[in-house]
Amino acid sequence: MTNIYKTSEVARIIGIHPNTVRLYEELELIPKLERRQNGYRVFTDFHIEQFRLARTALKVEILQNGLRKMAIDIIKTSATGNLKEAESITKSYLQKIKREQENAEEAIKIVERILSGHEQDTDKLCFTRKEAADYLQISMDTLRNWELNGLLTVKRKQNGYRVYTDEDIRRLKIIRSLRCANYSLSAILRMLGELSRNPQVNIKTVIDTPGETDNVISVCDKLLTSLRYAEKNAGSILLHLEGLLKPAKTDKFTNYRLYATEQIPVSGDTFTIYHDMDYREKDVDMEICAPVTRMGESTNGFVYRNTESVPIMACTMVYGSFENIAGAFFSFANWLQEHNQHKMAGTSRQIVHRGPWNEESSDQYLTEIQVPLVKI
Numbered sequence: 001m002t003n004i005y006k007t008s009e010v011a012r013i014i015g016i017h018p019n020t021v022r023l024y025e026e027l028e029l030i031p032k033l034e035r036r037q038n039g040y041r042v043f044t045d046f047h048i049e050q051f052r053l054a055r056t057a058l059k060v061e062i063l064q065n066g067l068r069k070m071a072i073d074i075i076k077t078s079a080t081g082n083l084k085e086a087e088s089i090t091k092s093y094l095q096k097i098k099r100e101q102e103n104a105e106e107a108i109k110i111v112e113r114i115l116s117g118h119e120q121d122t123d124k125l126c127f128t129r130k131e132a133a134d135y136l137q138i139s140m141d142t143l144r145n146w147e148l149n150g151l152l153t154v155k156r157k158q159n160g161y162r163v164y165t166d167e168d169i170r171r172l173k174i175i176r177s178l179r180c181a182n183y184s185l186s187a188i189l190r191m192l193g194e195l196s197r198n199p200q201v202n203i204k205t206v207i208d209t210p211g212e213t214d215n216v217i218s219v220c221d222k223l224l225t226s227l228r229y230a231e232k233n234a235g236s237i238l239l240h241l242e243g244l245l246k247p248a249k250t251d252k253f254t255n256y257r258l259y260a261t262e263q264i265p266v267s268g269d270t271f272t273i274y275h276d277m278d279y280r281e282k283d284v285d286m287e288i289c290a291p292v293t294r295m296g297e298s299t300n301g302f303v304y305r306n307t308e309s310v311p312i313m314a315c316t317m318v319y320g321s322f323e324n325i326a327g328a329f330f331s332f333a334n335w336l337q338e339h340n341q342h343k344m345a346g347t348s349r350q351i352v353h354r355g356p357w358n359e360e361s362s363d364q365y366l367t368e369i370q371v372p373l374v375k376i
Helices: 007-014 018-026 045-057 064-079 083-116 129-136 140-148 166-180 185-197 203-207 223-245 251-262 324-338
Strands: 041-044 162-165 271-274 286-289 313-319 342-344 348-354 366-375
Touching: 007 018, 007 041, 007 045, 018 045, 041 045, 045 064, 045 223, 064 083, 064 223, 083 166, 083 203, 083 223, 129 140, 129 162, 129 166, 140 166, 162 166, 166 185, 185 203, 203 223, 313 324, 324 342, 324 366
Parallel strands: none
Antiparallel strands: 271 286, 271 348, 313 366, 342 366, 348 366
């Protein structure tokens, strides 16, 4: 049977406060919950897997360029049961993280070229604010914001107007390159401060290493490190989704997807109906069945139907690897022919009581073969 959990049990398994469990429900980060008659929430194994997926996706605090929104989209899409779409979004998310990494690395190289003098200086001795903004292709508001945040101190003429020198323009090129790669103002300010004290400092290390006295926000400001962690994290999300999508591992993941899509509790007592009248090794026409508590609408590859009743059924148990089933099936058929009071009639069924999901060794697998009979 599918496991059922209470709120407190989910909180203990995932390692969060019960109020956080309820918050995930309010934010639609987990599948919709059914409730008992007493109003208690009913959580299933699929909810547990979804909580783990969400916790993994939310570990990384990368807000820039829509990355955080994509992480939320992955969680919410998975919660609806559309695991293939969630997998697709995760792959796009991973590619976007890699592009952000490339941009961040490229910005460092541009800064190094500017500092080495390889970037051509302007021929003009000084600029007004508007001229500097036009030259750098940024807005005057952006330029003013950088000055207000201490990234640049501009000299003024006697009439009070600001004057931007070639040195100022070079510094602004550095700021612009880093901001385009989504480095924060605090990280840029930290790097510029270190450069003024030591022109030979390693730019890549300084910009990614907050100081001991920095505030909480600055200490979290490590773009390169965060992007590397985000890439690893996205890989974990992808593996999690791929695990949920693998039907061969265990029938229970099929049950998870059915519950997430239709919100109908599914029994773990699944069985398979083989519609071929003879035993086949390939091109097998089989129907995987999972008992449900009520009928739903056939959708997303799932069909709701009542299976045919079988008045008389002969059964045998097969121990060990699935490779043993073929021989057992033929031995079973021969035994029925020798004891000719009954004959085989209708489609056979199999129930795997012990398999890859609950046994490490295939020697411990246990499969039940069921064959419908009629009296001769």
